[in-house]
Structure formats: C-alpha cells, structure tokens
Amino acid sequence: MRVLSMPFWCVENPVGDPFGRSILDRLSPLEVCDLLCAAKREGLIELTASHDDNLVPWDPANPEDDQDPASQTSRTLQEIRLRLQAAGLRMAMITCDLHGNPVFRGGGLANPNPGIRLLAAQKVLRSIRIGHFFGAEYLTYWVARDGFETQFALPWENTYRYLLEGLNLARRYIRDNKLSIRKGSIESKPNEPRGEMLLPTTGHALALSDALEEPGFWGVNPEILQHEAMTNLSPFVALALAVARGKLNFVHLGNQKPGQFDNDNPTMIGMSGVKELVGVLWMLERMGWQGHFEFDNHVLRTDTAPGADNAREIRMDFIRLNVENFRLAEAKAAELSADRELAAMQKAIWGELPGLADLLARGDWRRILAERPDYGQLNAQAVRIARLDTRANRLLLGRRE
Ligand code: XLS
Ligand code: MG
Numbered sequence: 001m002r003v004l005s006m007p008f009w010c011v012e013n014p015v016g017d018p019f020g021r022s023i024l025d026r027l028s029p030l031e032v033c034d035l036l037c038a039a040k041r042e043g044l045i046e047l048t049a050s051h052d053d054n055l056v057p058w059d060p061a062n063p064e065d066d067q068d069p070a071s072q073t074s075r076t077l078q079e080i081r082l083r084l085q086a087a088g089l090r091m092a093m094i095t096c097d098l099h100g101n102p103v104f105r106g107g108g109l110a111n112p113n114p115g116i117r118l119l120a121a122q123k124v125l126r127s128i129r130i131g132h133f134f135g136a137e138y139l140t141y142w143v144a145r146d147g148f149e150t151q152f153a154l155p156w157e158n159t160y161r162y163l164l165e166g167l168n169l170a171r172r173y174i175r176d177n178k179l180s181i182r183k184g185s186i187e188s189k190p191n192e193p194r195g196e197m198l199l200p201t202t203g204h205a206l207a208l209s210d211a212l213e214e215p216g217f218w219g220v221n222p223e224i225l226q227h228e229a230m231t232n233l234s235p236f237v238a239l240a241l242a243v244a245r246g247k248l249n250f251v252h253l254g255n256q257k258p259g260q261f262d263n264d265n266p267t268m269i270g271m272s273g274v275k276e277l278v279g280v281l282w283m284l285e286r287m288g289w290q291g292h293f294e295f296d297n298h299v300l301r302t303d304t305a306p307g308a309d310n311a312r313e314i315r316m317d318f319i320r321l322n323v324e325n326f327r328l329a330e331a332k333a334a335e336l337s338a339d340r341e342l343a344a345m346q347k348a349i350w351g352e353l354p355g356l357a358d359l360l361a362r363g364d365w366r367r368i369l370a371e372r373p374d375y376g377q378l379n380a381q382a383v384r385i386a387r388l389d390t391r392a393n394r395l396l397l398g399r400r401e
Pocket of ligand 1: 095
C-alpha cells in the first residue's frame with residue numbers, strides 16, 4: 001500500500017471561490033494540526049506537508065523571526081512539532097507560499113522587480129529553515145504567480161535566468177547549512193492564478209530542472225489529474241517521463257474535468273477520473289516507482305456548512321473520503337496487474353521477441369542492419385487494443401468472467 005500525505009493547506013481550506021465567500025469556519029494552524037494528527041492515529045495518513053504561511057505568518061520586516069527562540073513564530077512551530085511528534089506524523093515537504101501575499105502579485109522568484117525577488121528569496125530561505133526544523137525531505141517550488149497576462153510585461157531575456165537564480169540559491173542554502181531537505185521538487189501548472197505560468201507542464205519543469213546547478217537534486221511532483229488535464233494533457237506521459245528521468249519525487253493527487261479550471265476535487269470525485277487513476281497506479285507499479293502520493297485538493301463547496309462542529313467533522317470526512325477513494329483505486333490497479341487474461345492480451349500486442357529486443361537495446365547498428373524481420377507476418381496482426389480495454393473495463397466494473 002502506498003504511503004499517503006495530507007497537507008495542512010488542503011485541510012485548512014474553507015473553500016471560498018471567486019463567486020462566493022468561504023462557508024467552513026476557519027481553523028488555526030494548531031487546530032489543523034490536531035485534525036491531521038487524528039487522521040494519522042486513525043491510520044489514514046503517514047505524512048503531511050505545508051506552506052510556511054499555513055503554519056506561521058510572515059513579516060517581511062522580520063524575515064528571520066524563526067531564528068529567535070523567544071518569537072511567537074518559534075513558539076508556534078515548537079508546539080506544532082510537539083503535536084506532530086506525539087502522533088508520529090512526519091512533515092515530508094515544505095513549500096514557500098509566494099501566491100497569497102499581495103506583494104507577489106506580479107511574481108515571486110521570477111518577478112521582474114529585483115526588490116520583490118529579494119523578498120521572495122528571503123521568504124524561501126525562511127521556509128527552508130522551517131522545513132528543516134520539522135525534518136522535511138522535500139522543498140517544493142510551485143510556479144504560482146511566476147507568469148504573465150500580456151507578453152510585453154516580462155523581460156524575456158532574463159525571466160528564466162531569474163528563476164534559475166532563485167532555485168540555485170535555495171539549493172546552495174540547503175547544502176551550505178547541511179539542512180534536512182534532500183530533494184527539490186518543481187510543480188508545474190498551465191494557468192491560475194496567472195493567465196499564463198512560466199512552467200505550464202511537467203515537461204517544462206523537467207527541462208528547467210536539468211539547467212540548474214545540481215540537476216540531480218531537482219525533480220518534479222506533477223499534480224494529477226488536475227494540472228496537466230487543465231490543458232487536456234494526459235497524466236500518463238507526465239508521470240512516465242518523470243520516472244524515466246529518475247525525477248518523480250512524489251505525486252500530487254486530486255480530480256479534474258479535463259479542460260476546465262483547477263477543479264481540485266477530492267480523489268475520484270467527479271464525472272471522470274476512475275479509469276485514469278487506476279491506470280496511473282497500475283503504470284507506476286509497473287515502472288517500479290516506490291514514492292508516495294500527496295493529496296492536493298479540497299472539500300467540495302456543496303459539502304460544507306458553517307459551525308464549529310462542521311468545521312472539524314467535514315474536514316475529517318474529507319480526509320477519509322480521499323483515502324477511501326485512493327485505496328479503492330489502488331486495489332483495482334493491483335487486480336489489473338494480477339489478471340492473467342489482461343497480461344496475455346498485452347503480450348499479444350507487445351510481442352514476444354526477447355532476442356530482438358536485446359539486439360535493439362544494445363544499439364549495434366551493424367547487427368541491426370543485418371536482421372531481416374518478417375514484415376508480412378508483423379503487418380498481418382491486428383493490434384487488439386479495444387479487446388484489451390474491454391477486459392480492463394470488465395475488471396473495473398466488477399465482471400470477472
Ligand atoms: C496549486 C498547487 C499548490 C502547490 C503547493 O494549484 O497545487 O497547492 O501544490 O504550493
Ligand atoms: Mg499541487
């Protein structure tokens with residue numbers, strides 16, 4: 001069974017939208033922490049994650065308040081850490097919120113204004129220290145407000161250099177100070193909150209990661225089924241390429257109607273997504289990827305109601321539903337992996353010519369040129385994909401015969 005993470009921001013979200021205010025009562029960071037600890041005690045999750053701002057407020061005039069043990073910031077962080085430790089819940093990832101504070105409305109690490117880039121850099125370094133305080137392994141950079149609405153607003157000749165400088169700085173700070181974070185993670189998104197964002201797809205994030213000072217430190221955490229599907233791309237290519245490059249750190253998970261705004265529906269809640277998620281889990285298992293899934297979604301706004309009891313119960317229910325849906329998909333993926341009939345159908349399509357596969361893998365062009373494959377026989381076989389997919393559908397819908 002996969003290790004699961006539920007972040008602070010998903011549970012905290014009181015679910016307002018651009019057309020209406022929040023309905024759920026707000027909870028303090030300590031109250032969110034207590035819900036997450038209860039979820040750990042129930043055996044639902046193993047890990048959590050947070051933005052800096054979900055834990056403690058940021059004061060730009062005092063960017064090192066976390067270093068002062070007497071500050072309110074330090075006291076709150078201490079208390080959260082004590083509660084997490086008592087529950088055995090690990091903070092796996094920290095990410096710097098560069099989207100909420102209005103000063104970052106024109107961008108964070110890639111903001112064209114150096115004064116704002118400096119504020120962003122100081123905030124990222126403080127987030128890294130906070131992550132280290134909790135023993136976090138991952139630092140996530142989500143592209144957030146690094147983007148544009150009009151093409152003439154950005155100094156394009158410098159824009160990606162700014163991003164590289166910001167991320168290189170983060171890596172150097174972690175290395176020089178021997179902090180707990182062992183991997184940087186880049187999360188792409190095509191739009192929202194900006195009209196266009198600088199890293200719209202996982203492919204863009206992977207390409208950028210290779211241009212950083214220490215490419216091996218950096219990987220990605222695609223958000224499926226949301227971020228790629230917002231522009232009708234498939235989660236399969238995003239994840240498979242990331243695994244093939246050895247750069248899939250973890251997966252962000254929710255549900256999405258393809259082509260829409262960032263739905264952030266809970267896992268498998270919505271009109272589609274069941275077959276996709278089962279397929280993703282089947283594929284990642286096949287590829288031997290061992291990492292964890294982190295929910296990144298929120299309560300459906302319809303499913304909220306005001307009041308203190310609702311504020312806790314609805315959020316707990318939200319965690320339980322995410323986990324239940326994930327485990328359903330996971331069990332189904334295992335069933336598909338174990339199905340002999342499906343495996344036989346795949347074999348018929350994938351071919352059984354290990355000698356030739358080895359020959360191609362070795363890449364010796366002389367031997368490749370010397371072969372004479374049987375074109376007639378190869379071309380005479382129908383590629384029976386629809387039959388194979390029907391078998392998968394039968395398994396998905398519970399008809400085993
Ligand atoms: C928003 C992102 C965000 C990141 C963390 O769309 O998914 O929640 O995962 O900053
Ligand atoms: Mg995300």
